[in-house]
Amino acid sequence: MTQPSVAVLAHGLGGSTDLPIPYSYALIGAAWALTLTFAVVAFAWRTPRFDPDRPGRPLPDWLTRAVDSQISRAVVAGLALALAIWVVIAGVAGPQDGRNALPGAFYVLLWVGVPALSVLIGPVWRVISPIRTVVRLIPSRALRGYPEALGYWPGALGLLAFVWLELASPNPGSLTAIKIWLACYAVIALGGALLCGPRWLSRADPFDVYSVVASRLAVFSRNRDSGELAWVNPFNHLRTLPVRPGTLAVLAVLLGSTAFDSFSASPDWRNFADGLGVSPAVTRSIGLLVFVSVVGLSFWGASQATGGIDRARRRELPGLMAHSLIPIVVGYVFAHYLSYLVEKGQQTVIALFGLHDVEVGYVLSAHPGVLASLKVCFVVAGHIAGVVAAHDAAIRLLPSGHQITGQLTMMLTMVAYTFTGLYLLFGG
Template sequence: MSQPGVTLLAHGLGGSTDLPIPYSYALIGAAWALTLTFAVVAFAWRTPRFDPDRPGRPLPGWVTRAVDSPMTRSVVAGLALALAVWVIAVAIVGPQDTGNALPGAFYVLLWVGVPTLSVLIGPVWRAVSPLRTVRRVLPVRALRNYPEGLGYWPGAAGLFAFVWLELASPDPGSLTAIKIWLACYVVVTLGGALLCGPRWLSRADPFDVYSVVASRLAVFGRNRMSGQIAVVNPFNHLRTLPVRPGTLAVLAVLLGSTAFDSFSASPDWRNFADGIGINTAVTRSIGLLVFVLVVAATFWGAAQATGGIDRARRRELPGLMAHSLIPIVVGYVFAHYLSYLVEKGQQAVIALFGLHDVEVAYVLSAHPAVLATLKVCFVVAGHIGGVIAAHDAAIRLLPKRHQITGQLTMMLTMVAYTFTGLYLLFGG
């Protein structure tokens, strides 16, 4: 069996090295995306249907009591803290080469695994964050309130720092680079939490922010009146995404970085990067930043391109419609990193706990047609979810006479995201 971690060290997550989807699959997915977009715009409902205050179907009362139990939360937080200590110990005393378990735990279990769990059951990082646990047990009172004007900007900066390490740094698999990044993360996150209180963790911890964003597609939530855990409509749940400064920046970093990861594996990018004769890290850093800025600028411009509203309302539209990007982000991330979560995730667990007699089951790579189909389905499903959420938001926010024409630019922008995503997955 190949040594766990070898591929991980080669290129961070390396999701763009996945099997590309066949050309015919890309065309079929693009056709479905285009057709369904304009079907929604032309024939869908004309009054808003999604309401975050609408109660879901409550689960039995014991579920809420068990989840909210201080004992349950303490046990989960304690186990997560113990796991973090174990990862640190293995990273220090383990082999300082490709056999070290740290890259797998960092790039796969943390970066891909936590958001995946959040999509399934809710914002798990708030329950398992080791730094939140440490902050909770320290008898320290915050010295000042978190500046509300910062919003999610610190979280967006932290997310960009992570994707820069993975996609643009000179050696993303370097144990030293990962350890330095984690040390900076601990200092900034825990220091900010001691200074500004738990709100810093909710706004500035990149993993917390990512977990919250992904959790807005979960089918489990809480009824606002009773606080009881319930099965909810994800489209109602999407609208609970807090609208704060930096919300769009968070989503732009997530979508733009994933797109750049695919594009940077293409021959066009390699030929361009090799031809200009600039340091690779500089070239990749600029490319990553451009992709993030393009996503942010196109969505912001599409949200602004409508008539019949005053200037104040126009400024608010990008934030009020940002939740419609979440299905597209999650769909593309799943399409991009699915096999890495399933297969490299197994490698990461094997390396972390020394289970070297266990064989990795390559359940997806062994069935390329299934993998390609899943990729297309994730991208198209994310596109459909984004279009539906954007349509409902448009008819809720825009004047009646502009409800159709006002959302055409946004729909075309989402089609462009989907076509680009399919093209990059096809060419990657």
């Protein structure tokens, strides 16, 4: 089996080469889907239907006891810590070339795999985080509380640091660069946890924050009154996203960086960047910041462009509506990184555990029509879910005379996100 190069592992798979669906067909389908969805919810959905306090259907008691067992959690955390140590050893002692498993573990299993698992079963990083495990093993008391005014801003900056390394740094596949990033992450995460307690990890650990955001689409959660595990409506679960300073910034980084990853692979971007005559790292850094800023400012502006509310409520709207971006983020991330996760993930596991006799199953690349259809479905389904979540939030938050007109700018913004996402996946 031919080993993948480190540089390839440093980027997601996107573009139109493996998507044999005409771009115009994808746009027409998305336009009809969003228009019909908005029409239905606008005229048939007059009262809020999603309630984060609504209990779900309880799962068997033995399952809740097994998940909450200190023994089972210690075993899972211990295995995750052992895997993290093994990855570090492989990165340091393994071959310092494209055969090294560290980039794949970093860019595939951690960055794509953990959020994907969180969408399925919940915020898994809080259980498997090696930093949390180490903090539990160190007998110490926090020297001060976490400054609540910081909210999720440290986590948003950590996410931006990761995507900068992946998408804009001079050599994202460099083993040295990855090791330095991980060392800085470990020092900041561990030092902050020892200073401010575990709440630092909940707010400032970028992987923890990402896992929590993705988990709001999971069908598993806990009933608030009893704490038991339950099947829940994901739309009810979405509304449990904590509204703190920096919540919108986190989602803007996730969506904007994924969009830039697609755009930076297009010929238009390459021709533009090459014509500037400056360092590619500089142009990519500026491009990444522009994409993240456009997502954040456009959503903020759409949230502000409504009448009938006072100034205090207007300031709160971006955070109160931010959960409606989660389906869009998850849909676009899955569309962009699906083949990356499935196929590069296999290559990473093979390299990490020395399973050289195992062949990679290119199940998606071998069926480009299926892959294309899945990508379109992820993008369109994510945006439809976003429209539904935004509508329900709007009729809950806006006065009766503005519940429809107040949503028009948000609807147009989400349409723009849809068309831009499909263009980057197909037309770009």
